[in-house]
Amino acid sequence: MIIDINFIGLIIASIMASAVPLILASCGELITERSGVLNLGVEGMMIIGAISGFALMTVTGSLIIAIFGAMLAGVLISTIFAFLTQTLITNHVATGLALTIFGIGISAMIGKNFVGIPGKEFPVLFEGLKDTIPLLGPILFGHSIVFYFAFALPFITSYFLKKTKIGLIVRAVGDSPESASNQGINVRLVRYACILYGGAMSGLAGAYLSMIYTPQWIENMTGGRGWIALALVVFSTWNPIKILIGAMIFGGLTIIQFHMQAIGVRIPVQFLTALPYIVTIIVLVVISRDSRKIRLSTPSSLGKSFHKDN
């Protein structure tokens, strides 16, 4: 059997494509968590982004409005979370869960009128270069702008956290809100900003799903990706570069599952579909076993409310 080298390139490219929403949402959540806030609403924000993007694309016909609109929708919905956890000092876990339940409900409600409508084709870049280099051609070229942005994002995020002053402030707020506050940093403001940024990235991740990856609206189409994105942040031990690796592993699992079904491997479909969730659990166990390492890399104030007495 001759395996076409470009076919391997296409498979790798499809793995990368399925990793995109995970990278976007995880990198967003990573910044939120680095500032000390645990937002479990990723799934809800993502699905809101998905329906907003698709609806705006269908109604306005403009892809740019749709993409930015989805990000804005993510920001708006995360504002509820920010207001509750930061201003009204509610419990992060419970508020995040409420956000997810609310998001799934609202998206299905809005999405009712958009079921069955075909999506639009999303323009890709460097299409012509695809066949110029064997193997690498299909991997590097012919993708949407969101795809390229997603693969640059972990590096940008890493640079932001390590090398910029604002990045330092975010980390300081997450590791020790008391001392950051004593230094004159407005902890609440920083956390608000980080939550809204996380919302924007989750919104973008959702829009990628409904506009580019599978261009249509299906209820509950995020299918737990938001939760896997949350698991990826733990997997990465809050290091953006490792998110890239984790997202590729999960993207790979999703794609391999399709190919195994196509080849006709005699494993029940349900088992293959369950694989990403089972692997997530196994990976979490392996990563978390070293409790010292987890403790050192977790933002110290993660999930704890901070309130400065007037």
Next chain:
Amino acid sequence: MIKIVKRDQPSRAIFFFTPVLAIILTLVAGGLIFFILGFKPFEALKFFFIVPIADKYGFSELLLKATPLCLIAIGLSFCFKSNNWNIGAEGQLTFGAIVSGGVALLFYEQEGFYILPTVILAGAIGGMLYASIPAILKTYFNTNEILVSLMLVYVSKLILDYLVVGPWSNPEGFNFPETRQFSDSAKLPLLFEGLRIHAGIFLALAAVVISWFIFYKTYLGFQMKVSGFSLKTAKYAGYKGKKMIILVFLISGACAGLAGVGEITGPIGQLHREISPDYGFTAIIVAFLGRLHPVGIIFASLVVAITYLGAETAQIFMQIPKYTGQVFQGMILFFLLASDYLLFFKIKFIGLKK
């Protein structure tokens, strides 16, 4: 001018008042949403919250939906009180239903008084087994229980799907994704002729009484309260933290498993693909709305059960999408959490009289 003052002590009266406030605010916000969607708000709210329970049948349906919610929420309150975030009750419900359904199928076309208790017990054990996974991983491998219990929800639904389309599907069922009907001895008896409410409600009531006793009359209840308040204090007092984590997960899993039993051995009498409309997730809201108090949870489960019925009625009579139910559930939790602010802070109006 408005000034916000911190209370010296959380207000006890407000502790029980805020759930009511949250419900009122949800109704107001819900009316607003209906208005935006182009419905008459009062009419929509009437179809949502009053019409569904206006007759005997509706009231029976209300209790039918409130039963699993109450049962699961009681279990979850054990976890939440002690700071364990089990959010995978939906998975424990599903796995409990799978195990009890499997046992019920073993007794296919058999009769006997011992069958129902065995089936019920199997469901509780199934739920406990499934809940023990996040508990053991949390205690011995330091793994985040939120993510593990949630991932297991997806896995359990896929196991169920595999079983009902594959090995357990009804041989005479024309390939419908469902099992054979359980024998009458494996079914929970219906309480009234013509109504769907079944004996599962007694399981929920028993859970309420037992949990009340454990919370307020036993040393374990006290330990849970202390651990929930401060893990450091619990450690200092010498409580066996690991044992307790596993115990609360097992209790919570057993309750969710029993809810699963009720769903399949009640009116349906077989396993099929969709045994629960996300009761496991909604019960999280019920637990909070009921303030993790057994009696509070009874009221909360009734209130939240209406959102299920209301969504169905509103869909039939006004073509309001049925997901509105979920939107209401999310809003109740938002408003509840938000109004908790009043527990710790007082809003003072000053400078009005000059």
